[in-house]
Amino acid sequence: MCIWTDTAAWKHGTWHSPFTGNTFGCWSIICNRHKILAFPNTLPVSQNLLYSAATAFSIVVLLIGAGSAADESECLHSDHIPNAFHRTHLIILGEIHGTEEGPEFTARLLCALGSDGDVVILGLEIPDWEQPTINDYLADSGDVPFRPQTEDTLFWGRRNQDGRSSRAMAELISQVKKLRTAGMQIDILAFDGDTQGAGDRDEAMALRISTALRERPDATVLVLTGNLHARKQPWTQSGTLYCPMANHLAVHKPLTFNMAHEGGTAWVCTPARCSSTEMRAYGPQINDDRPIVLRSSDNDYYDGYFFAGPITASSPAVVDQ
Numbered sequence: 001m002c003i004w005t006d007t008a009a010w011k012h013g014t015w016h017s018p019f020t021g022n023t024f025g026c027w028s029i030i031c032n033r034h035k036i037l038a039f040p041n042t043l044p045v046s047q048n049l050l051y052s053a054a055t056a057f058s059i060v061v062l063l064i065g066a067g068s069a070a071d072e073s074e075c076l077h078s079d080h081i082p083n084a085f086h087r088t089h090l091i092i093l094g095e096i097h098g099t100e101e102g103p104e105f106t107a108r109l110l111c112a113l114g115s116d117g118d119v120v121i122l123g124l125e126i127p128d129w130e131q132p133t134i135n136d137y138l139a140d141s142g143d144v145p146f147r148p149q150t151e152d153t154l155f156w157g158r159r160n161q162d163g164r165s166s167r168a169m170a171e172l173i174s175q176v177k178k179l180r181t182a183g184m185q186i187d188i189l190a191f192d193g194d195t196q197g198a199g200d201r202d203e204a205m206a207l208r209i210s211t212a213l214r215e216r217p218d219a220t221v222l223v224l225t226g227n228l229h230a231r232k233q234p235w236t237q238s239g240t241l242y243c244p245m246a247n248h249l250a251v252h253k254p255l256t257f258n259m260a261h262e263g264g265t266a267w268v269c270t271p272a273r274c275s276s277t278e279m280r281a282y283g284p285q286i287n288d289d290r291p292i293v294l295r296s297s298d299n300d301y302y303d304g305y306f307f308a309g310p311i312t313a314s315s316p317a318v319v320d321q
Contacts, residue, residue, distance in 0.1 A: 075111035094230025098163025098267030101308035114184035123223035168314035206248030264311035276313035
């Protein structure tokens with residue numbers, strides 16, 4: 001049982017883990033920054049230990065024998081990684097959906113985090129029903145790029161696609177496979193999807209990420225999500241309280257970053273259509289020498305910024321049929 005230490009109204013939900021296949025029953029409460037989460041006492045610790053032991057030797061062999069598969073130029077330099085990253089297991093990047101640069105930056109940061117042999121889980125704002133397809137792609141020994149199924153009309157093939165199903169996002173999944181081929185211990189978690197009785201969408205997404213953290217305590221989870229979901233504080237809009245995903249994850253003490261950029265274009269959806277849209281520059285104009293800065297920003301909604309430079313729209317990976 002998942003237990004929240006609050007006396008407000010309770011509601012029950014379930015969550016099926018993509019890592020162990022377990023289904024958990026969870027009690028939850030929306031938008032409380034003082035939650036304490038207790039997962040079942042049946043967590044597969046032995047499975048985690050076995051996984052770590054089994055992969056340790058193969059990682060060394062792969063790094064020696066196939067290390068060239070991950071070009072060092074594709075990684076952020078270690079000097080660009082804040083020391084605070086080593087004191088947390090949860091890093092959240094809040095992007096503008098629909099750019100090439102958001103996923104590209106994520107791939108470079110992922111490479112830097114995984115290059116020292118640590119276990120990293122990349123969380124993507126993709127529905128969890130896509131998890132088996134992603135797992136099969138990563139497990140396949142071939143080196144072909146990730147190609148979403150055109151017959152999947154639920155996500156990659158849906159009409160009015162936003163930037164979550166862009167070409168850049170598909171390329172990011174391909175980059176993960178390349179890094180795994182180079183010997184890095186990287187998995188992907190698709191954390192969006194049906195709320196499964198757990199309340200609103202942000203709470204459900206937070207629950208999936210929290211489960212991954214509990215099941216893989218040795219891992220760092222790097223999340224790429226829309227910047228509103230990455231906010232640490234709730235806010236009220238038109239009389240409605242909005243509680244973002246990062247707020248639900250406060251117990252894990254995440255570091256959250258908003259995307260600063262020099263302007264350009266992004267693939268944006270409006271009620272009328274989805275298209276390449278002009279975007280004005282946003283945030284402090286950091287440079288490549290400091291691509292990540294820790295800074296109290298936007299009413300403490302984020303811990304800092306990551307710098308994407310000029311941005312370019314990334315169109316859907318699968319064109320509308």
